[in-house]
Amino acid sequence: MERTFLMIKPDAVQRNLIGEVVSRIENKGLKLVAAKLFQANEELAKEHYSEHVEKPFFNGLVDFITSGPVFAMVVEGNNVVEVTRTLVGETNPAKAAPGTIRGDYGVDLGRNIIHGSDSNESAKREIGLWFNDAELNDYKLNNEAWVYE
Numbered sequence: 001m002e003r004t005f006l007m008i009k010p011d012a013v014q015r016n017l018i019g020e021v022v023s024r025i026e027n028k029g030l031k032l033v034a035a036k037l038f039q040a041n042e043e044l045a046k047e048h049y050s051e052h053v054e055k056p057f058f059n060g061l062v063d064f065i066t067s068g069p070v071f072a073m074v075v076e077g078n079n080v081v082e083v084t085r086t087l088v089g090e091t092n093p094a095k096a097a098p099g100t101i102r103g104d105y106g107v108d109l110g111r112n113i114i115h116g117s118d119s120n121e122s123a124k125r126e127i128g129l130w131f132n133d134a135e136l137n138d139y140k141l142n143n144e145a146w147v148y149e
């Protein structure tokens with residue numbers, strides 16, 4: 001089992017979409033290991049998006065992500081990075097397929113509803129930035145044998 005970091009962004013929090021998005025993650029069969037509504041400061045936002053520091057959209061992205069609370073999550077499952085990136089959809093909601101979270105709820109690139117780690121290494125780094133060990137819950141869901149072969 002792997003873990004990934006997912007974050008419902010301030011646009012989706014303001015649009016009352018937390019429940020809708022979390023439902024999709026639960027319905028998929030994945031397990032929530034941690035979750036919190038949390039307003040990031042500039043330092044955390046810059047660290048989280050440090051791979052994009054040279055991009056022209058970096059400052060706007062940091063402003064957006066710190067503009068209100070996000071709903072940060074750690075989610076566990078087999079192959080969870082790939083599974084959740086597929087669930088989330090393409091970066092630009094205008095191009096994301098219907099049925100994906102971004103495809104169903106977003107329109108503009110800078111208001112794309114949710115973040116999901118893009119590799120196991122990013123997941124590890126991002127989980128460590130947003131959560132401490134005591135916030136990560138180790139438990140077993142009793143439906144696992146019905147999700148995984």
Ligand code: DAT
Nearest residue numbers: 052057061090091109110112114115116118
């Ligand atoms: P993703 O969130 O799909 O991993 P990314 O890591 O390339 O995409 O970019 C991080 C976020 O930055 C993305 O969710 C939205 C924003 N973004 C990406 N490319 C952008 C661009 N060309 N203009 C404005 N915002 C952009």
Ligand code: MG
Nearest residue numbers: 115116117118
């Ligand atoms: Mg990314």
